[in-house]
Amino acid sequence: MEPVDAERARQLSLFRPLGYQHNSCGYCKSEDGSASYYASSQVVRPEHYEELVNRGWRRSGTLYYKQHLKRSCCPHYTMRLEASAYQPRRDQRKAINRWNKFILGPEYIRKAAYLCPRSREEKKFRKCNFDVQAAVHESEYSHVKRPIDPSTKRAIEPAHRFEVNIEGDSASQAKYELFRKYQTIVHKDDPSRLRIKDFERFLCSGIKRSPTKLTKSNESEKKLGSWHQCYRLDGKLIAVAVLDLLPSGVSSVYIFYDPEFEQWELGKLSAMREIAFAHENGYPYYYMGYYIHSCQKMRYKGNFRPQYILDPESHNWDPLDGELSQKLDTRPYVSLSRDRFSANTDDSSSSVGLEKDVDEARLSLFDLNMPGNLSLEEVEALDLGNWHLLYHGAFVQMSDLVNWEKMKFNDPQSIKGIIGELASVLGPEVVRNSAVVLFD
Ligand SMILES: [Zn+2]
Numbered sequence: 001m002e003p004v005d006a007e008r009a010r011q012l013s014l015f016r017p018l019g020y021q022h023n024s025c026g027y028c029k030s031e032d033g034s035a036s037y038y039a040s041s042q043v044v045r046p047e048h049y050e051e052l053v054n055r056g057w058r059r060s061g062t063l064y065y066k067q068h069l070k071r072s073c074c075p076h077y078t079m080r081l082e083a084s085a086y087q088p089r090r091d092q093r094k095a096i097n098r099w100n101k102f103i104l105g106p107e108y109i110r111k112a113a114y115l116c117p118r119s120r121e122e123k124k125f126r127k128c129n130f131d132v133q134a135a136v137h138e139s140e141y142s143h144v145k146r147p148i149d150p151s152t153k154r155a156i157e158p159a160h161r162f163e164v165n166i167e168g169d170s171a172s173q174a175k176y177e178l179f180r181k182y183q184t185i186v187h188k189d190d191p192s193r194l195r196i197k198d199f200e201r202f203l204c205s206g207i208k209r210s211p212t213k214l215t216k217s218n219e220s221e222k223k224l225g226s227w228h229q230c231y232r233l234d235g236k237l238i239a240v241a242v243l244d245l246l247p248s249g250v251s252s253v254y255i256f257y258d259p260e261f262e263q264w265e266l267g268k269l270s271a272m273r274e275i276a277f278a279h280e281n282g283y284p285y286y287y288m289g290y291y292i293h294s295c296q297k298m299r300y301k302g303n304f305r306p307q308y309i310l311d312p313e314s315h316n317w318d319p320l321d322g323e324l325s326q327k328l329d330t331r332p333y334v335s336l337s338r339d340r341f342s343a344n345t346d347d348s349s350s351s352v353g354l355e356k357d358v359d360e361a362r363l364s365l366f367d368l369n370m371p372g373n374l375s376l377e378e379v380e381a382l383d384l385g386n387w388h389l390l391y392h393g394a395f396v397q398m399s400d401l402v403n404w405e406k407m408k409f410n411d412p413q414s415i416k417g418i419i420g421e422l423a424s425v426l427g428p429e430v431v432r433n434s435a436v437v438l439f440d
Contacts, residue, residue: 002397002436004388013048013430014390015039015064016437017422020365025073025297033073036065037365040439044207046224050246051429055080056372058290059244059253061202066425068370069312070333076290076311079301079320080249083278083286088132089303096135096272097263102264103139103233105159112156115147125210136276140164161234164273168214168241169226171196171204174237179203182256186304186369203242203254222282229274231257231266241270249276251283271304291320293328311337312371335371364412365421374424379409384423388435395435 004012018038025033044052056078057066069075088096101109118126137143139162146155177197183189206226206264211218223245230360232240237417239257243250252274259264271288278286291309292298301307302325308317309324318324327334351386360368366376385399398419399406409420415438423431 003400009395010431011045012043012388014043014047014437015040015422015426015434016043017418018063018229018338019418019421020068020360020370022370023361027074027292027297030073035068035071035360036064037061037370037421039422039425040064042205044205044342045433046210046244048328048430048433049207049244050248051427053246053249053251053287054310055425056310056312056426057425061208062205066372068368070371073332074292074294075312075332076292077312078287078288079291079307079311080285080287080317081084081275081304081307082284083250083275084284085306086132086246086275086279086286088130088272089205089306092272092303093135095268098136099264099269100139103158103162104144104159108144108156108158111323112145112147113150115149115156116145132272133276133280136273156180163232165230165232166214166223167228167230168209168212169204169228169242171200175228175230175240176260177221178237178240179256182259185259186262203256205254206242209242226253229270229277231270233387239266239270242395243274245283248283249287250274250283251287252289275304293325294332311335313338316371333371363402364410364417365409365424369427374427376410376420376424378428379420380426382423382428382429382431384419387419387423387431390435390440392440398436 016039020037022032022035024031041064042065043060045388049057052064052066055066057064057067058078060064060077067076069077104112133237139158139163141163141245143159144158147158148154149156149355168422176196179199180191180194183194184191209225209227211221212221225245227243227245229238229241229243231241238261239255240415241255242253244253245251252271255267271286275286278284280309287302287420288301288304288307291307307320310316311318312333313335316337319337321408322335324334326338327336365373366379385397385404386397387398388395389398389401398416402413404416407414407416409416411417412421418438419436422436427436
């Protein structure tokens with residue numbers, strides 16, 4: 001690995017290993033149902049996060065985690081769709097048409113039909129086709145046609161002024177208040193637990209953003225990192241979609257909105273807007289986060305088609321519809337690549353998870369059979385002695401640690417064991433471009 005000068009340091013992502021942990025499941029409420037590997041970071045670069053997402057990781061604020069899919073009651077599968085191939089369903093088209101009608105209002109629509117009528121071709125086209133991009137922008141104030149009404153000598157105005165802007169993921173009083181309102185009313189959260197600090201950590205501490213500040217000259221540059229897409233109605237903030245923009249994809253992190261607008265299905269509308277945004281700005285994929293097949297509430301994600309699921313072992317993408325979906329109906333853990341391999345070689349040994357009564361806390365991650373991780377042999381081949389370690393603000397190498405050579409990767413109590421586990425979950429590409437934070 002290259003030595004770290006100031007320029008190289010700026011290109012690195014940092015990870016603090018937190019280790020493997022069991023936790024209760026938020027979906028089926030089982031007490032010990034889920035297990036994940038965790039790391040935390042204040043500095044993750046978008047291209048590295050993309051690599052992690054494509055290995056099954058996700059972030060919540062500054063906490064990064066990857067679930068042990070075989071060990072979990074409600075396995076979290078990474079899903080994505082090709083933005084250009086998206087085919088909106090009838091209910092999705094209806095939701096956006098309804099919203100546009102509400103924003104424009106009957107009076108505007110009537111006058112516009114008269115003052116700037118659509119051509120016959122346009123009408124015919126609209127009848128047979130649904131253009132997602134056009135529909136998403138139709139009621140945005142900057143796109144609304146405002147011809148002069150001869151009877152009043154003034155431009156006609158829509159019923160509401162609707163604006164959507166993308167901003168850095170920093171906190172503001174208006175965003176925080178909207179977040180509190182949304183969490184307490186929609187998710188019934190205890191308001192005393194929703195301090196601005198928590199809001200900042202959860203939704204305003206994303207991955208590295210570029211450009212760091214938006215100006216007139218860089219406005220059209222491809223954006224990367226964590227952003228807030230802010231929806232304003234008549235000047236008032238009504239929704240914020242938190243987005244991670246990656247080199248090849250838009251990842252939806254969260255959305256919170258004014259519950260007074262619940263009837264407009266803002267979750268559905270924002271997903272359509274983000275797909276259009278991805279398509280228009282050169283991000284091929286749209287990531288809707290994890291998909292949990294057993295969770296009824298999650299099924300709506302599968303309605304954005306065609307959807308693909310990350311194979312937990314081969315890291316290929318398989319269509320959700322068809323074989324995969326049918327298999328998920330019958331068992332929680334599915335890896336199509338594993339199924340095919342087992343069918344060809346009659347190997348079923350490694351598809352079996354651990355016995356429930358094994359005390360996993362005392363085992364090394366290398367013994368836990370967590371899908372998609374590097375094996376002990378693969379980690380040993382990585383030359384981790386040269387991996388960077390950020391130690392009291394300076395970069396050193398792992399091999400500088402006392403007794404590095406003597407320690408073993410499969411000893412979970414040793415520093416080398418902790419480092420090896422982190423490398424095993426991050427994968428080779430991110431290891432090459434990162435540093436570990438341990439003692440600070
Ligand atoms: Zn569960």
